[in-house]
Amino acid sequence: MPRKQIHLAAHFPGVNNTTVWSDPEAGSHIEFDSFVHFARTAERAKFDFLFLAEGLRLREQHGLIYDLDVVGRPDTFTILAALAAVTDRLGLAGTINSTFNEPYEVARQFASLDHLSAGRAAWNVVTSWDEFTGENFRRAGFLPQDKRYLRAKEFLAATWELFDSWRGDEIVADKESGEFWRPAGDFAIRSDQFDIHGRFPVPRSPQGRPVVLQAGDSEEGREFAASGADAIFTRHGTLEAGQAFYADVKGRLAKYGRSPEDLKIMPAATFVLGDTEAEAQEKARHVRYQQVSPATAIKFLEQLWNRDLSDHDPDGPLPTVDPVVGENTISRGRASVRMYRDPIRTANEWRELAEAKHLSTREVIIEVTGRQNFIGTPGRVAELLDEFVQADASDGFVLVPHITPGGLDDFADTVVPLLQERGVFRTEYEGSTLREHLGLKPAPTTAAGDLGTAVSG
Amino acid sequence: MTPLHLAVALEGTGWHPVSWREPEARPTALFDAGYWAGQVREAEHGLLDLVTIEDGFAIQSSRPFEPDERTDQVRGRLDALLVAARVAPLTSHIGIVPTAVTTHTEPFHFSKGVATLDYVSTGRAGVRVRVSTRPDEAALVGRREISRDDAPALFDEAADWVEVVRRLWDSWEDDAEIRDAATGRFVDRDKLHYIDFEGRFFSVRGPSITPRPPQGQPLVTALAHRDYAYRLVARSCDLGFVTPQETADVAPILAEIRREQEAAGRAEEPLHVLGDVVVFLDESAEAAQDRKGRMDSRLGRELISDARIVVGTPAELADLLLEWQEAGLAGARLRPGSVDHDLVQITRGLVPELQRRGAFRTAYEADTLRGLFGLDRPANRYAA
Numbered sequence: 001m002p003r004k005q006i007h008l009a010a011h012f013p014g015v016n017n018t019t020v021w022s023d024p025e026a027g028s029h030i031e032f033d034s035f036v037h038f039a040r041t042a043e044r045a046k047f048d049f050l051f052l053a054e055g056l057r058l059r060e061q062h063g064l065i066y067d068l069d070v071v072g073r074p075d076t077f078t079i080l081a082a083l084a085a086v087t088d089r090l091g092l093a094g095t096i097n098s099t100f101n102e103p104y105e106v107a108r109q110f111a112s113l114d115h116l117s118a119g120r121a122a123w124n125v126v127t128s129w130d131e132f133t134g135e136n137f138r139r140a141g142f143l144p145q146d147k148r149y150l151r152a153k154e155f156l157a158a159t160w161e162l163f164d165s166w167r168g169d170e171i172v173a174d175k176e177s178g179e180f181w182r183p184a185g186d187f188a189i190r191s192d193q194f195d196i197h198g199r200f201p202v203p204r205s206p207q208g209r210p211v212v213l214q215a216g217d218s219e220e221g222r223e224f225a226a227s228g229a230d231a232i233f234t235r236h237g238t239l240e241a242g243q244a245f246y247a248d249v250k251g252r253l254a255k256y257g258r259s260p261e262d263l264k265i266m267p268a269a270t271f272v273l274g275d276t277e278a279e280a281q282e283k284a285r286h287v288r289y290q291q292v293s294p295a296t297a298i299k300f301l302e303q304l305w306n307r308d309l310s311d312h313d314p315d316g317p318l319p320t321v322d323p324v325v326g327e328n329t330i331s332r333g334r335a336s337v338r339m340y341r342d343p344i345r346t347a348n349e350w351r352e353l354a355e356a357k358h359l360s361t362r363e364v365i366i367e368v369t370g371r372q373n374f375i376g377t378p379g380r381v382a383e384l385l386d387e388f389v390q391a392d393a394s395d396g397f398v399l400v401p402h403i404t405p406g407g408l409d410d411f412a413d414t415v416v417p418l419l420q421e422r423g424v425f426r427t428e429y430e431g432s433t434l435r436e437h438l439g440l441k442p443a444p445t446t447a448a449g450d451l452g453t454a455v456s457g
Numbered sequence: 458m459t460p461l462h463l464a465v466a467l468e469g470t471g472w473h474p475v476s477w478r479e480p481e482a483r484p485t486a487l488f489d490a491g492y493w494a495g496q497v498r499e500a501e502h503g504l505l506d507l508v509t510i511e512d513g514f515a516i517q518s519s520r521p522f523e524p525d526e527r528t529d530q531v532r533g534r535l536d537a538l539l540v541a542a543r544v545a546p547l548t549s550h551i552g553i554v555p556t557a558v559t560t561h562t563e564p565f566h567f568s569k570g571v572a573t574l575d576y577v578s579t580g581r582a583g584v585r586v587r588v589s590t591r592p593d594e595a596a597l598v599g600r601r602e603i604s605r606d607d608a609p610a611l612f613d614e615a616a617d618w619v620e621v622v623r624r625l626w627d628s629w630e631d632d633a634e635i636r637d638a639a640t641g642r643f644v645d646r647d648k649l650h651y652i653d654f655e656g657r658f659f660s661v662r663g664p665s666i667t668p669r670p671p672q673g674q675p676l677v678t679a680l681a682h683r684d685y686a687y688r689l690v691a692r693s694c695d696l697g698f699v700t701p702q703e704t705a706d707v708a709p710i711l712a713e714i715r716r717e718q719e720a721a722g723r724a725e726e727p728l729h730v731l732g733d734v735v736v737f738l739d740e741s742a743e744a745a746q747d748r749k750g751r752m753d754s755r756l757g758r759e760l761i762s763d764a765r766i767v768v769g770t771p772a773e774l775a776d777l778l779l780e781w782q783e784a785g786l787a788g789a790r791l792r793p794g795s796v797d798h799d800l801v802q803i804t805r806g807l808v809p810e811l812q813r814r815g816a817f818r819t820a821y822e823a824d825t826l827r828g829l830f831g832l833d834r835p836a837n838r839y840a841a
Contacts, residue, residue, distance in 0.1 A: 022638050030668055032546070032577045056565070058649065058664060065646040065664075072629070072644075072668045075566070078573035081542035084490065100563065104597045112536035116490045116543040136565045138659035139600065171533065173477065173484040178529045178755065180477060180484065185516060185533075196599040199524045201516035203488055203533045295641045 006389050006424050007231075007264055007396030007438060008416075009093070010042040011051045013404040015059070017369070018270060019070050020290045020402045027405050029070050032082060034405035039083045041405075042090055045412035046426050048437045049091025049122055049211075050083070051398055052076050056100055057133040059333040061299055062308065066331075068296050070404075077109050084117035091434030093122035093213060098151060099129055100137045103158035103189075104196060110210045111163060111202035119206030119433030124213040124233070127152040132332045147193070149220045154191045156228060160209060161187055164445055168204035208443030211434050217245070226252035230440050231264040233398055237370075242267060242393030264438055269397040271374040271381055273410050284375045287402055288366045297362035300369060303331045304340050304347060314362040318354050323347050378414035385415075386424050458815050461778055462788030462830065463808070464554075464698075464731060465500050465800060467493070468511040469531045472735050472762070474519070475755040476795035477531050479748075483797060488535060490543045496800060497544045500551055503804025504818050506829045507552030509585050509678070509698075509790065512537035514558040514594045522605070523593045538570050545578035552826030554583035554678060559618040560611055561589060561598045567618075568625035568665055575670035580825035583676030583696070584622075586689070588615050612685040617656040619677055619693040624652035626674055627837045628664030650839040672827050673834045680733065682763060684713070690728070691717030695832065697730045698790045700764040704777075707732065707784035729787040729830055733764035734774070737794040738802035742769045749794060764792065771806035779816060 012035065013019040020026060028034050042050050054076050059066040076094035083092055092113065096106055106123075114121040129143035143151055170184040188197035214221065214229035217236075225232040226249060236242040250260045272287055274280025292300070294314040302309050306324040323343035340346055354364050374381045388394055401407025419425035431437060470477040470484055477484035486492040493510075500508050517532050518525045537555035545553055553574065557567050567584065575582035588611045589595070595603040603611070633648035652663035678696040681687045690697035691714050699714075701707045711730060718724050739745040745768045753759050760766060767774050778789050791807075793799030811817035823829050 021636055021643055022641075030576060032579070036546075056666060057662075058666060065644070065649055067642045067644050067646045070643055071649075072634070072666060074576055074667055075569040075573040077536075077539060078542045078570045078577065081539040082546050082573075082577035085494075085543055085546040101566070102561075102598045102600075105562070109536050109539060112539045115488045115535055116539055118490070135660075135662035137563050138661070139563070166533075171485065175478045175482075175484075178475070178478060180530055181528055181532050183526055183528065183532070194599060196597060198593055198597040199516050201513075201532075201534055202536075293641045 003386075003422070003424050004389050004395070005426070005439070006385060006419060007266060008045075008047045008425070009049045009051050009091075009266060009396070009398040010038065010047050010408050011053070011268065011398050011400040012038055013070075013401055013407060014053050014073055015055060015070050017069050017291050017296055018400055018402055019404065020287060021070050022290060023403055025403055025406055029404050030072060030074060032079075035079055035083055036086050037405040038408060039087050039090055041408045041412050043087045045408070045416040046429060047090060048396070049093045049120075049434055051093045051124070052079065052095060054095040054097065054126070055333060056097060056128070057136050057333045059331070061302065061331045066299070068293065068299060077113060080121070081113055081116055084113070084120065089120070089429040089432060089437075091120045091122055091211065091437060092117055093124060093211070095124040095126055097126050097128050098155035099127055099143060100133065100139065103155050103162065103194060104198075104200070106155075107159040107162035107200065108202055110159070111205045114205035114207050114210055115202070119435070121205070121207065122211035122213055122434055124215060125152060125156055125229075126215065130332070149224055151193045152224065153227075154193045156212070158189050158191070158194055158196070161189060162200045163204070163209045163443075165200045166202070166204040167445060168208070171203055207433050207435050208445065211438065211440065222249050223252060225249060225263065226258070227256050229263060230435075230438065231266055234265060234267045234394075236267050236393070239388060239391060239393050242388065243391060246392050246394060261439060262441065264395040266396045266398050267394050268400050269374055270400050270402065271411060271415075273376070273378055273381060273414060275377065277376050277380065280376045284373065288370065291402065292362060292366045292369065294362055297365040300365045301361060303328070303334070304343055304350075306330050306343060312361065315360045318347070318351055318361055318364060378418055382415050382418035382422065386419065386422055389424070459782070460817050461782055461811060462506045462729060462731060463803075463817065464507045464509060464788070464790040465505055465803060466509045466511060466733070466790055466792045467496050467796065468792065469534065470797070471795040471799065472792040473749070473752045473756070473760055473794045474530045475752050478755060479752070479795045479798065481797040482795060484531060487531065488533070493540050494544045494547050496796060497548055497551060497553065499800055499804055501548050503808045504821060505551060505804070505808075506788070507554050507583065507826060509554045510537040510540050510556060512556035512558070512587075514561055514589050515591065515597060522591050538567075538574065541582075542574055542577055545574060545581065548578070548581075550581070550821040550824065552581045552583055552676065552829060553578055554585050554676065556585045556587050558589050558594075559586050559615040560603070561594065564618045564621035565625065565661055565665070568622040569667040571622070571675050572626055572665065572667045572670040575672055575675045580671040580827070582670065582672065583678055583826055585678045585680070586615055586619060586693070587679070588612055609685045612689050614658045615679075615689055616693050617654070617658055620656075621652065621654045621661045623674060623677070624654060624838070625661070625663055625665040626669060627839050628652055629668040630837050630840050631669055631673075634668065669837065672825050673837065674827075676826050676830070676832075687714050688717045688721075690714055690730075691723065692721040695728065696830065697728065698733050699730055700733050701781070702765050704780050704784050707781055707786055711785045727830075727832055730785075731788045731790045732781050732786045733790050733792060734777070735760070735762045735764050735766045735792045735794060736774060736799050736803065737766075737768040738771050738774060738799050738806060740770060740806070742773065745769050748798070752794070771802060771810045774807055775810045775814065775816070778811070779814070782816075
């Protein structure tokens, strides 16, 4: 049986504590040159796509803007369109929120981006529902819990109807007869969240629809991804957890009439390379301490404890008081705090970990906030990545370097050639569109039958 | 002589509705990046101040308030901000000014969008604000109903939109990013500012997620034909586009804008006003007449425009522009009748003609769009 091909994406280091801004090599997260460097490295290494995250309000803790991580980022669509000018094949993926945008606008922007990049656009659909972020928008933001995925589904379904409102053969432009086009683009959408009609102005783009990405491990997130996404991001750190997730999500595809290869599973992965195993381990340890400064450790602690712990000693044991249960009021604009659904249980788990390994507060935070890590020599990392994919724990990875913009350089220069030698990663782009890079079928031309069933079901 | 400022408005294959049928026109390339890059590079070759990239919220229509069923004109277009971003890295001096429809868009999104355009163009971004009074455009979003009678209020809303966008551009002080290893702080949060805008139409808290752009304040522009639109230009813009038919129209228009500027307490602020002209240019006036005549006959009527139409030689256009300059305008925004013909006539005909008369630059004198208009990088309104 041929070996599975690995898919690789590059996450531009951003607003989180994975990004080490204090390193002497760390550059701007805003200047276009940083994006050009990063994108060209990813393209030189034949990556599937570059990925941008987004947050539409600066994060706060204790009602103050959170200042320990990188703060600030450019506009997603604008930077991706500009990157299309300095790359030829690299997929361009952006996170765009379905709460603080309208389907007509987003469809217009993605269809435009797909034209302007000759078929390289991808959309990471996220939902947000908090009034905190809504304060930046005229439409404001609050959505009750039970409407979140409904809005996301209806939003996605609406954009598909818009993308599909042109078939792609309407523009005739016959100068002799004077016929420019055969009218298209008419739509009328009435749903719980939307009541819109009119004519969509962008002709069908090279990919038909942008590639759709989805992040999220929840039951609803998995089902949403199975119903309509082309790739799903995960955070499963171990081979076993990855395999379980992979089997679960791929198993959901059949009921939507989809095959396992229609949805790629790509966990986020950090990596640290060294000339020897020992050097790599030492570098990785150093990076983790850079990522979790004493001040950062306290902030993370407060996010779970949901109370002011500014006097707590980061080098001492975990607090003996329990977390405050209820709405998290300490930290806002941050997705991770919502994962602490049972903070007392999580705190007890952390305490058990601290006791078993004799860890200080900061060391616990370093341990529990560590993501999937591939640490070692380039040869070892290539081997681990390949094993992970061949064992059906994933179809590839979204690599998250910790340095902007050069954090991908070593990986591109040393690991990618070894993956290519193993015959599990492309040496040249075979196609021109992102859909082709990911081995996805051409986009369907009608919304009926795919997401439609998921929305009603 | 003060040099003129020259802009070109890029719209499809040109401003004549059947320009797509001209021999040089490339209607099937309208949705390719290369098409737009070529136009903007040509404009930069001619040392023009800026290009505006036209956009409507909806698809083009010959009917004022609804889509039409015409099949003989260009229909379909790309998002102007994305086109602007796509061409920005391929050029180095020319200003790039996409259109934003204020009525239906989020000022928060557009503020960071234009700020980012300013980053990717290293200081050459602007925005042309436009109001939508069409009920069919409102139906595309479905959040509100709009009728033509709402126009004055929609222009007031546009002024609020610009105010929010401008405050967000200033919501980061220039030195907010400190990367202070000693305290572990990436930013000095005292230099990030909530804008706390509350108006009749919306409120926005801020700060922006994007740091202050290279120009500080990218150029804000608008096209205006009447009182409430002149008020928007006077209250909110750095650059206005107006549509005198005759030279005699120029002075009253400018007087009205200056009055509104005073009323808004902005009398001391620099505000440049350019006249819009639709142009059909050839080496001989007859050739230009023939070309326009051919297009008009395919259209089935003579071209009607809100702006003055000039059909003639680059020298004749130069005469008019200098006359308008004499009357008080800072220059012109030219709308090429057929872009693949008339843009080249502008850059390789009109520009050398104006240069011979000492009325146009012979090299770019600044690296930013504000710089080309002699505008300083403004102080931040929130800086202590």
